[in-house]
Amino acid sequence: MTGLRVAVVGGGIGGATVALALERHGVDVAVYERRDSVPPVGSGLGLAGNGYRVLEDLGLGPALDGTGAPLATMRMLSADGTEVAHYDTGRLLGMRRADLIRIVLDGVGPSVVHHGRECVAVEVDTGPPVVRFGDGSCAAADVVVVADGLRSRCAPVVAAPPALRPAGTSALRGFVSADGLPEHLATGQNAWLGPDRHLLCYPVDRHGTLNFAAFVPRPAGSADEWSFRVDPEVVRDAYAGWDDDAGAILDRASEVYRYDLADRDPFAPWTRAGVVLLGDAAHPMLPHMGQGANQAIEDGAILAALLAEAEGAADVTERLATYEATRKPRTDRIQRQSRRNGERFSRARDLTSGDDSAPTEDLSWVYGYDAPAAGRAAAARLRAS
Template sequence: MSLKVAVIGAGLGGLTAAAALYARGLDVEVYERGEALREQGVGMHLGPNGTRLLERLGLGPRLAELAVRPEALEVRAFHNGAKVAEQEMGEAWESRFRAPYLTVHRGDLHRMLASLVPDDRVHTGRELVRFAEDADGVLLEFADGTTARADVLIGADGVHSAVRRAVAGEDAPVYSGNSALRGLVDAADVPDLDPTRMYMFAGPAARVLCYPVDGGRRFTYVAVTPSPEGDAESWTSAGDRADLDAVLAGWAPEVRALVDAAGEVRRWALYDRAPLERWSTARTTLLGDAAHPMLPHHGQGANQAVEDAVALAVCLARATEDAEGITAALERYEALRRPHTTRVQLGSREGARPAPPRGDARPGGVAAAAEDVTWILDHDVEAALEAAPEEDAPGAEPATVAALAA
């Protein structure tokens, strides 16, 4: 017999958790409110701290096929495209950090992770509306009238997490003052950009990041610009190509080529939340955006969810199957992860500061920025678990019956 674990949410974090738990022999079931598995979005970054864990789950060959290992990041002036700085990446970073830095389409990674979890372990159309802990586990109730029981409940249900509200109470989103316009273009439509490299154009009131995905066949672009609060707290809201055109009027020819090639544009209002003081009760915990939604300026949102998922799977795989063992495992997971993710979360806020008007041309400027995240990229969460002392965790109060639907 093994622990029965219920994962709420089949996004990147939830599926990584399910894959890591299943690989360690735990009895895992995933419940997704959507009617089908679907990951919207564009490209994303996988730092070495994330890729080393995904490779250990067996995704190395698929990542090699569909992701890109950028050879360098070029910082260019917004007005004429002149290169002002360059950070070597590629083989140099793979050697330094013991795993590659990759860029990949979110949908590709989502499908890879889904392939690691048996189809009969993933249940769609199951919106959690209520759960309650008792001496024997957790009772889950869904909007369709069905119920389920588990020994452990994991809330991986994103920034609007229902499980988060039940565990930590209501909190308010914190607006960064910026929004991001983003989308995809074919690499053939921007021939002056090398599909083995990443680019940043730093302007006085906006900055554009562009990087390859789909094995170099397409580029993701992200234009971050000040924006009045009022947009929905969503990363998939429809944008307007006219807004992109207006924000980037007069920019370098390479940027204008991106605008001309842009099809569907998405607007992402950049919110995060204040770090939580606790993530867990006796049998329930959080991971990913449900625990620590963060701004994208370190490119670490998905990576931190992957780290959470693997760390939690390791802790639960080692747990005894009694109530005390489960609580101790969740406390150990939270004690390891919460200080780390809080530091990343707050550092991502600092990364929102505007760039100099002609790009960061200071000597070593881009290299210094890269050094700021070295500690993140170098982190190996499994090694950290091995190094951390395994102490008895304090008991947590069980969650009371929690109504999650309005």
């Protein structure tokens, strides 16, 4: 035991992972999540090899394998359905976001997660940091991990993050049943790229549920809200005249949500006076590499490995700085490349005539990264210094 008390603000995938990793190291941790429970449905995401490796190291491999859908291949198609590339995606699991969070939280002791606790401020002025909640209560800790997402309320206690940068793109997302669809649509990933928009579909469970994310230019004059339910005709209209396979999926959509995409430029610092940023609160990125959640998971492994060896509250400053120094070059690069991919996808024209919009570069530096090993190495360096 380190004797440290760690409070995590936000019980999304990043907050849940760091809590589980800390608990496995014997650190006293509490998670404060504003929602009353894990949402029953949510959207889909791809758990890539680099994120999977962390959760497998935490003993969650069997639960993940029993729940998610293995996505071994990706077919890239032009808007008319011509196949322009077909490649192996390695170890990638399609999952419902809610299933993923539930699996990680199930691994954490039940007394660790406090739902229905909205943090309104983190104070660092005197002594150890204090988390203040909307109901007037508070919690003191030696370290506060701010994992409250893209629109982080608490990050400004550490840094002045640059303004959110709207991407000018919306994602229209939903689930449909794959029942009766041909095998090539019901398994693996299919991505259609066309003029100024693209559509991604993949299964998210072992019961024939497909997730779709349809990226379209953000409609002009839309409300300031960033996530809301829309009429399913919106997504069907946006892809009218595209490949019949794409139409067959979108015709089944009955519940569609629109997310207006945004990121921020990389910023620093991530840590101040015992408070540290993690996940989207630290490095909000566009979804065009499918890495936001995977990077939050990596953050959790490395932060926990460093804090696990802290000799009390007086020994956290250098550990938090080492976490930032270990993580930031990698997340900066992925933030920038995700933005570039978005620009590249939205100018996709005719893939069949040699357009360069289909990603072909070697991404083993992303998926092959071993965060548990990197965390152990960072902790060993501190031990030796």
